[in-house]
Amino acid sequence: MTEARHVRLFKNGRNQAVRIPREFELPGADAIMRREGDRLIIEPAAPRSLLSVLAGLERIEESFPAIDDAPPNPVDF
Numbered sequence: 001m002t003e004a005r006h007v008r009l010f011k012n013g014r015n016q017a018v019r020i021p022r023e024f025e026l027p028g029a030d031a032i033m034r035r036e037g038d039r040l041i042i043e044p045a046a047p048r049s050l051l052s053v054l055a056g057l058e059r060i061e062e063s064f065p066a067i068d069d070a071p072p073n074p075v076d077f
Contacts, residue, residue: 013040020026020042030045 003023005021005024006021007021010019011017027043028044028047032043032045034041045069
């Protein structure tokens with residue numbers, strides 16, 4: 001188990017909050033929090049994949065003009 005440190009809880013609006021000491025700082029800007037019994041577990045969130053970002057984009061409804069696609073020139077091997 002890693003070292004422990006006593007921290008104080010405080011209110012931030014209607015939320016309860018805790019300042020994370022520098023030695024426990026998490027990378028990135030997002031984290032995942034879950035409860036296991038009486039414990040709260042906070043872990044860094046995995047970076048979002050390109051597929052998940054693309055899936056969240058709005059669908060493009062405009063039509064694109066047809067493109068004349070000439071057949072390729074023959075090639076001798």
